[in-house]
Amino acid sequence: MKYEVVMGLETHAELDTESKLFCGCSTKFGSEPNTQTCPVCLGLPGVLPVMNKKAFEHSLKAALSLSCEISEFTNFDRKSYYYPDLPKNYQTSQNYFNIGNNGYVDIVVKGKEKRIDIHNVHLEEEAGKLVHPETSGANYSLVDFNRAGVPLLEIVTQPDMRSVEEVESYMQTLRNILLYIGVSDCKMQEGSLRFEASISLREEGSNVLGNRVEIKNLNSMKAVLKVIAYEISRQSSLLDKGEDVLMETRLWDDVDSVSRRMRSKEEAHDYRYFPEPDLVPVWIDQEWIDETRTTIPELPVSKRQRFVNEYTISDYDAGILTDDKLLADYFEECVGLSQDSPKELSNWIINDVLRELNERKTNVQDFIVSPKMLVDLVKIKPAIGSSIAKDVFVEMINTGKTAPSIVKEKSLTQMGDVSELNDIVAKVIDENPKAAEDYGKGKKSALTFLIGQTMKVTKGKANPKILTEIFKEKLSAGSK
Amino acid sequence: MLSHELSANQIKEKIIKREITAQEVIEELFEWINLKEPLIKAYLCLDRDGAFLKAKEVDKKLDNGDKVGLLAGVPVALKDNICTVDIKTTCASKILEDFIPPYDAFVVKRIKEEDAIIIGKTNLDEFAMGSSNENSAFHVTRNPWNTDCIPGGSGGGSAAAVTADTVFMALGSDTGGSVRQPSAFCGNVGCKPTYGRVSRYGLVAFASSLDQIGSVTKDVYDAALLLQVVSGHDGFDSTSATVGVPDYISDINNVDGNLKIGVPKEFFGEGLNSEVGSAVMNALEIYKKNGAELIDLSLPHCGYAVATYYIIATAEASSNLARYDGVRYGHRSQLSEDNIIDMYSRVRAEGFGSEVKRRILLGNYVLSSGFYEDYYLKASKVRNLIRNDFEDAFKKVDCIISPTCPTPAFRIGEKITDPLQMYLSDIYTIPANLVGIPGISVPCGFTNTGLPIGMQILGKHFDERKILKVAKLFENGTDFHLKKPELN
Numbered sequence: 001m002k003y004e005v006v007m008g009l010e011t012h013a014e015l016d017t018e019s020k021l022f023c024g025c026s027t028k029f030g031s032e033p034n035t036q037t038c039p040v041c042l043g044l045p046g047v048l049p050v051m052n053k054k055a056f057e058h059s060l061k062a063a064l065s066l067s068c069e070i071s072e073f074t075n076f077d078r079k080s081y082y083y084p085d086l087p088k089n090y091q092t093s094q095n096y097f098n099i100g101n102n103g104y105v106d107i108v109v110k111g112k113e114k115r116i117d118i119h120n121v122h123l124e125e126e127a128g129k130l131v132h133p134e135t136s137g138a139n140y141s142l143v144d145f146n147r148a149g150v151p152l153l154e155i156v157t158q159p160d161m162r163s164v165e166e167v168e169s170y171m172q173t174l175r176n177i178l179l180y181i182g183v184s185d186c187k188m189q190e191g192s193l194r195f196e197a198s199i200s201l202r203e204e205g206s207n208v209l210g211n212r213v214e215i216k217n218l219n220s221m222k223a224v225l226k227v228i229a230y231e232i233s234r235q236s237s238l239l240d241k242g243e244d245v246l247m248e249t250r251l252w253d254d255v256d257s258v259s260r261r262m263r264s265k266e267e268a269h270d271y272r273y274f275p276e277p278d279l280v281p282v283w284i285d286q287e288w289i290d291e292t293r294t295t296i297p298e299l300p301v302s303k304r305q306r307f308v309n310e311y312t313i314s315d316y317d318a319g320i321l322t323d324d325k326l327l328a329d330y331f332e333e334c335v336g337l338s339q340d341s342p343k344e345l346s347n348w349i350i351n352d353v354l355r356e357l358n359e360r361k362t363n364v365q366d367f368i369v370s371p372k373m374l375v376d377l378v379k380i381k382p383a384i385g386s387s388i389a390k391d392v393f394v395e396m397i398n399t400g401k402t403a404p405s406i407v408k409e410k411s412l413t414q415m416g417d418v419s420e421l422n423d424i425v426a427k428v429i430d431e432n433p434k435a436a437e438d439y440g441k442g443k444k445s446a447l448t449f450l451i452g453q454t455m456k457v458t459k460g461k462a463n464p465k466i467l468t469e470i471f472k473e474k475l476s477a478g479s480k
Numbered sequence: 481m482l483s484h485e486l487s488a489n490q491i492k493e494k495i496i497k498r499e500i501t502a503q504e505v506i507e508e509l510f511e512w513i514n515l516k517e518p519l520i521k522a523y524l525c526l527d528r529d530g531a532f533l534k535a536k537e538v539d540k541k542l543d544n545g546d547k548v549g550l551l552a553g554v555p556v557a558l559k560d561n562i563c564t565v566d567i568k569t570t571c572a573s574k575i576l577e578d579f580i581p582p583y584d585a586f587v588v589k590r591i592k593e594e595d596a597i598i599i600g601k602t603n604l605d606e607f608a609m610g611s612s613n614e615n616s617a618f619h620v621t622r623n624p625w626n627t628d629c630i631p632g633g634s635g636g637g638s639a640a641a642v643t644a645d646t647v648f649m650a651l652g653s654d655t656g657g658s659v660r661q662p663s664a665f666c667g668n669v670g671c672k673p674t675y676g677r678v679s680r681y682g683l684v685a686f687a688s689s690l691d692q693i694g695s696v697t698k699d700v701y702d703a704a705l706l707l708q709v710v711s712g713h714d715g716f717d718s719t720s721a722t723v724g725v726p727d728y729i730s731d732i733n734n735v736d737g738n739l740k741i742g743v744p745k746e747f748f749g750e751g752l753n754s755e756v757g758s759a760v761m762n763a764l765e766i767y768k769k770n771g772a773e774l775i776d777l778s779l780p781h782c783g784y785a786v787a788t789y790y791i792i793a794t795a796e797a798s799s800n801l802a803r804y805d806g807v808r809y810g811h812r813s814q815l816s817e818d819n820i821i822d823m824y825s826r827v828r829a830e831g832f833g834s835e836v837k838r839r840i841l842l843g844n845y846v847l848s849s850g851f852y853e854d855y856y857l858k859a860s861k862v863r864n865l866i867r868n869d870f871e872d873a874f875k876k877v878d879c880i881i882s883p884t885c886p887t888p889a890f891r892i893g894e895k896i897t898d899p900l901q902m903y904l905s906d907i908y909t910i911p912a913n914l915v916g917i918p919g920i921s922v923p924c925g926f927t928n929t930g931l932p933i934g935m936q937i938l939g940k941h942f943d944e945r946k947i948l949k950v951a952k953l954f955e956n957g958t959d960f961h962l963k964k965p966e967l968n
Contacts, residue, residue: 039581039582043803044581044582045563045569045579045581045684046562046563046569046585046682046685047681047682048680048681048716048717048719049718050715050716050718051718080847082802082805082820084805084820088802088803089803089805090799143808270848272844272847272848272849273847273852274795274847274856277687277689277796278685278688278719279718280718
């Protein structure tokens with residue numbers, strides 16, 4: 001049977017703030033366990049939370065960037081469940097009055113745009129981390145509360161996604177937005193960005209939703225994509241056999257690449273939400289919203305569209321350039337310096353700059369070749385030819401020198417003088433009669449050989465285009 | 481007069497005038513404590529060494545002619561749910577039996593800054609849940625007026641200590657009457673300020689939207705003095721008000737203009753002990769003689785106050801007490817644990833007493849899915865109606881006077897098996913917590929058997945100044961507050 005897969009995603013993004021959500025402790029990643037704690041984030045008796053304004057503003061900015069309706073009145077709620085990494089055994093979160101509701105994210109899959117609806121965006125606190133000893137038979141576990149209380153943004157979609165590609169595009173688009181607006185570093189290896197997926201299958205054409213399975217513990221986009229593939233096959237084989245898919249929560253095991261039952265619907269937590277009495281409600285007025293809006297930069301989707309229109313580059317290329325805000329900025333800085341060649345600059349960035357960045361595992365901000373340097377290289381290229389330009393680019397990276405100074409130092413300017421080249425070509429033909437003859441018999445590769453020989457003589461300075469023309473002319477004339 | 485019989489302000493004046501040293505006060509006080517504490521058992525912990533250390537510091541300041549604080553040398557006791565650095569804070573619960581906080585509560589910092597001397601931590605019903613002190617996990621405090629009787633709750637320890645002169649003043653917490661009710665039962669002055677007036681930072685939470693730190697003192701002047709010190713905004717408590725704190729002390733004897741006193745009929749109805757009722761009526765007559773106008777009032781929704789309170793308070797408590805799980809601090813079971821649920825169950829089964837368990841269960845019930853709207857949400861709505869009642873009333877009157885409690889102190893064991901009867905003991909004090917307004921209980925008479933009777937004065941939000949003045953007016957014309965129990 002053919003099934004349609006229905007998916008929704010919950011995303012947790014740690015917000016980029018100096019201090020935790022309710023106390024002054026640092027949020028720095030990777031410190032010694034329990035060195036960034038205080039009575040408040042340890043949940044000692046008698047302590048009270050005080051809201052981190054920056055975290056709230058970040059959340060508001062994110063909600064606006066995700067086109068949410070902003071609640072005038074927002075409040076916090078306690079979500080109760082027992083777990084040793086949760087100091088108070090309740091998480092201060094939002095349930096009844098979220099910061100943002102009814103937003104959307106536009107994604108592009110295979111050139112087609114699709115809107116994914118956002119159910120809500122809300123702010124909550126992070127839990128600590130359990131550390132289980134590796135020695136077998138150990139009868140204890142350790143808890144590190146450094147992360148407890150770090151501000152966490154939760155973004156919940158409607159079950160709008162229908163394919164692995166859509167989920168992938170949504171995750172990338174969302175991550176990109178969060179990076180663009182600077183509210184989270186989205187470092188998945190540090191747990192700054194995590195996902196929970198809900199997946200159900202239904203017969204194609206059906207309007208009834210199938211039983212939903214929720215998957216927790218997805219710490220990378222790769223894991224999300226793997227779990228979807230896994231669940232689609234698991235659930236469809238159950239349905240094919242005429243069995244029911246159980247409504248349950250499963251955990252993804254990245255090592256064994258399987259999902260395992262965590263709890264059934266009957267065992268689901270009753271979180272006993274109620275308004276957090278230790279915090280006061282936050283009223284968001286229009287002025288605050290307007291002010292926040294001015295801090296939101298152009299978002300990736302509109303930037304991509306603008307690049308296509310303004311610079312007449314392909315949508316695909318625009319997509320690559322806008323995938324990273326810093327790269328997009330780099331591109332625009334280049335174009336600002338030299339308006340006549342956006343397409344060529346885009347090619348250089350996508351083919352050469354990106355390759356170097358990947359090899360060097362660095363970002364464009366720290367890249368030695370500045371936009372000005374790249375523009376200078378592109379400007380000087382007609383005089384040196386493409387292949388030398390590539391060499392100069394490598395030289396620029398290695399030495400930090402500009403293209404004009406490298407070209408001057410090594411006297412790399414191309415020979416374009418036809419009469420001078422004519423003499424050299426004649427000499428090469430004389431010295432390689434066999435190759436000349438082969439070409440006359442129709443062996444095309446002989447021409448490549450001859451051009452190579454000429455390049456050797458000219459130390460690569462000959463313009464290959466002009467060279468080809470001269471050879472063709474001379475050799476065809478000779479065969480006559 | 482022996483030094484411990486003086487009021488806090490009197491002893492402070494003597495110390496400042498160098499008629500007695502702070503160390504002598506502490507010495508004499510501890511002698512008295514040694515004699516009387518075994519009869520009353522008001523304290524859970526005494527800090528003799530700390531007290532002497534601080535007394536020495538105060539004396540030294542005075543020797544050097546340095547400026548001293550508003551509570552210079554005054555011995556103060558703290559209810560044992562207020563966190564004190566390096567001194568155990570148990571909440572009278574086994575679950576925190578050995579808990580030593582690494583920080584001082586806001587109010588503790590404030591009184592230390594004003595040179596008060598902390599004597600010790602007083603007994604309470606476990607986690608401030610109770611009206612008799614019988615829910616303490618450690619022992620029952622006795623009422624100094626009759627040691628067969630309870631001192632009230634939850635702050636019975638503080639009230640009994642002040643009455644027995646084993647301390648000069650004390651801080652407590654009032655969630656449904658825990659400062660005012662024991663003060664009424666023990667014959668001293670108990671004041672619960674407006675919600676938000678005093679920071680809750682460091683007060684171990686029972687019900688966050690109702691908890692308020694308050695004062696237990698020998699007279700109204702001392703209440704003004706202590707409130708002056710602990711009131712004000714605190715950046716560590718989001719619910720702490722930014723409203724300015726007026727001077728409570730300097731013109732406490734001047735009641736401005738014609739005083740209009742509201743007398744709500746709902747507080748004088750069924751269940752009110754006749755001796756208590758007539759003592760309060762007599763008090764109202766005294767006000768009338770002093771030129772006050774008595775205005776009959778109705779607060780129609782107050783009949784639902786106790787029910788509303790026990791939904792909101794238990795809901796918040798069930799969540800506030802969730803952190804006591806044995807993971808980071810507090811009681812840990814000696815029995816073996818098979819898994820984490822096992823561990824939680826044992827820690828909490830062994831660590832909490834039965835009243836605390838009852839309230840956690842109730843609270844979890846009213847918050848559970850499907851019941852939230854019927855209980856918690858409905859209770860929140862009723863709470864608003866009660867608030868409206870008071871707002872309407874305060875358009876007509878300056879303050880409202882009622883009995884503090886429907887009965888005088890009852891006997892130990894009398895109500896412990898009947899929680900509902902016990903809960904009704906707070907019927908007149910609970911509305912102020914639900915509404916967040918200030919209230920003060922002052923002694924206004926005695927029963928035939930010699931038990932004190934308390935009168936409650938309620939004021940508008942942040943109008944502590946007014947109710948202190950109204951209380952002082954009564955006190956100036958009476959001597960109930962000066963009576964001392966015979967302690968043998």
